[in-house]
Amino acid sequence: MTQQIELSGVNKYYGAYHALKDIELSIPKGAFVALVGPSGCGKSTLLRSLAGLETISSGDLMIAGERMNDVPPRRRDLAMVFQSYALYPHMTVEQNLTYSLKIRGVKKAEAKKAAADVAAITGLSDLLHRYPRELSGGQRQRVAMSRAIIRHPKAFLFDEPLSNLDAALRVHMRKEIRALHDRLGATSVYVTHDQVEAMTMADHVVIMRSGVIEQQGPPLELYDRPANRFVAGFIGSPAMNFIPAKSGRDGKSLVLDLPGSQVLDLDLGLPPGHAVLVGIRPEHLAIAAQDMPGFEVPIATIESTGATTFVTTATAPEIVLVLNSRSTLAAGAMIRLTFAPENVHLFDAKTEKRLATKP
């Protein structure tokens, strides 16, 4: 498959601050890639470096097979949708859409037709002669998208495009952007801090922290096999539970660092006394009958949204579990928690890297 965007060994410094560290990233043609991570992780810097709005300090940046390190943004043929939308306030919607065509010297009639075509796709046909200040947030968002679409660029760059919309519209636009991407057969790079957006929209998710790519891959792979504790905690909501533990004397069990030194029978082939973190997602925990294997914990709080019930335990660290049913449990009661062994993620307590569980 041809690579539309390829980054190898990319570094970016702001003075002494190392903003991007040895970024390796290949984006095939037609892919939808999400860059996700907490604020300050470098995801926006990476996107702006792709756009050319920031220059990279070292490494290679290839777009459609051409080295673009020192090419100014206007020659990169990429379209960007800004978080603020950055619509030209002194131009009508139509003028906003045709701006890039006008700059390129496309004839007026042709540009108008292109604007009408794009507006028909994005549902802006009735708004072409309005000014941005006369539009709602969602409509402005569509204008920003249309302005990108009309150019048929080599790739679309999205910089948190939905963060200024309300929750319901955000969910709606999420689907719309993905549908548009598929319809246009475009290549998209999408920056967000919202892991749900990344998981639901992208084919390939890149998780970043402090300028480093922590893990990248298909969304479900990140969910199923997080490479380290950070990724495990970042993907999934509510976040994964981490329980400190030590491998037992025989190496075939784990002693949980919870009241009562509860023991789990798990053969991990670890040397005795090795400190680990046991990661279990809240949705993978279940309440077991008294005689079943598991471990006992007291309940601290119970919150119900109707469809699901969140149970938080009175342990340190606290453990959260999600039940897809109503519960008659009360705070203070003891419950026995259980889980399927294949749903356990083990991380080294020191390096926080994933430990290979023995098959």
Next chain:
Amino acid sequence: MRRIFASVRDGRGFDIMLVGVPFTFLFALAGLPLIYNILMSFQEVDMFSLGSFIRPFVGFDNYVALFKQPETIPILTNTVVFVVGSIAGQFLLGFGLALFFWTNFPGASWLRGLFLVSWVMPGLVVGAIWNWILSGDFGVLNFFLRESGLIDGNIFWRSDPDFSLWAVVIANIWLGTSFNMILLSVGLSAIPGDLYEAAEMDGANAWQRFWTITLPMMRSTIGAIISLGLIFTLQQFDLFAAITDGGPNNSSNVAQYWAWDLSFRQYDFGRGATISVIMTVFVMFAAAVYVRSTRHEVRG
């Protein structure tokens, strides 16, 4: 009584008071003199009738007589040249400087602040300094022009009728440039940076970004600065008093200076008032443009 008091404290009376106080102030200190000025332009006023309101009404005689004077047209022409020359110079230099400081090199905001020194100086002081700079025999401007080979002999800026008006224009440009620069800098910094990034992604080069983003986004600021410039230039008096005194032979005389000269040196108050009325019409026009352009501000 109590009802009136309550109304003033909290109600329609309060609203009326809020409008009434500034209105009274404006009417007493700006409105009345303006009306009195217009009234005088239709009366025959001399030293002896100065103390009374009731004076012989002469209709448009003052206006007719004024335009029969041979110096009227040259002086009005001078006024136009002075206004257009000053505004053009102040605006172009101010915009150039604003764009220069906008690049935000280290120390830019400091230097920009220092530029305001010219604006805080009293016009008479500026005039005195420019008298030395423009001086024909030992002036530093002549020195530079001569040394750079632009002129052969000295130009007597203040006493040569071909240059006297321009001497004041140069001083006035120097005086007003920094004010233009500051207002235009504010306008420039109000343009969101991501518009330029979006335009850059859309393929526009620096020149195209200037014409399609900067200038249209500055429309209201430019409209405001030019109308304010018109008002300030028509007010400029100190520099004429300090540099040329309107001379030689009215070659650097302008309407505002002439109005003062007629009223307070020749004691022809009627004609002085007539010129003021003509100028008021122009300033009102500028004020209307100013109000319009600030109302048309583009917001994102």
